[in-house]
Amino acid sequence: MNREDILEKIVEVMANSFELDPKDIVPEALLVDDLGFDSIDAIDFAVGVEEEIGIKVGGEELKGIRTVADAVNLIYEKVQQAEG
Numbered sequence: 001m002n003r004e005d006i007l008e009k010i011v012e013v014m015a016n017s018f019e020l021d022p023k024d025i026v027p028e029a030l031l032v033d034d035l036g037f038d039s040i041d042a043i044d045f046a047v048g049v050e051e052e053i054g055i056k057v058g059g060e061e062l063k064g065i066r067t068v069a070d071a072v073n074l075i076y077e078k079v080q081q082a083e084g
Contacts, residue, residue: 001079006053006072013048014068027069035068045071055079 011025020035031037037045042065046057049071055078057065065071 001053001076003072003076006075006079007068009052010049010068010071010075013045013052017044017048025068027067027072029068030066031068031071032066049075053079055082 007027011022014020014025014035015022018035018037018041024035029035031042042062043059046062050056053075055075057074057078061074065074
């Protein structure tokens with residue numbers, strides 16, 4: 001799975017779970033400022049990622065995610081480790 005595939009899955013999770021317009025879910029979008037995420041949304045997002053991609057994102061890791069690109073990169077690294 002490459003970064004582009006992961007971005008597509010993230011867009012799908014966010015659009016479906018949070019009723020966001022997929023056009024707004026771009027790599028540079030800030031989760032809090034641009035997409036309106038709060039701490040509960042972050043947890044829901046992590047659950048959605050686990051269900052859709054099969055990768056678990058922990059609480060400490062969530063704290064480091066500021067943008068959609070941060071999420072893509074974190075998940076990509078975890079996928080690579082899992083496939084490693």
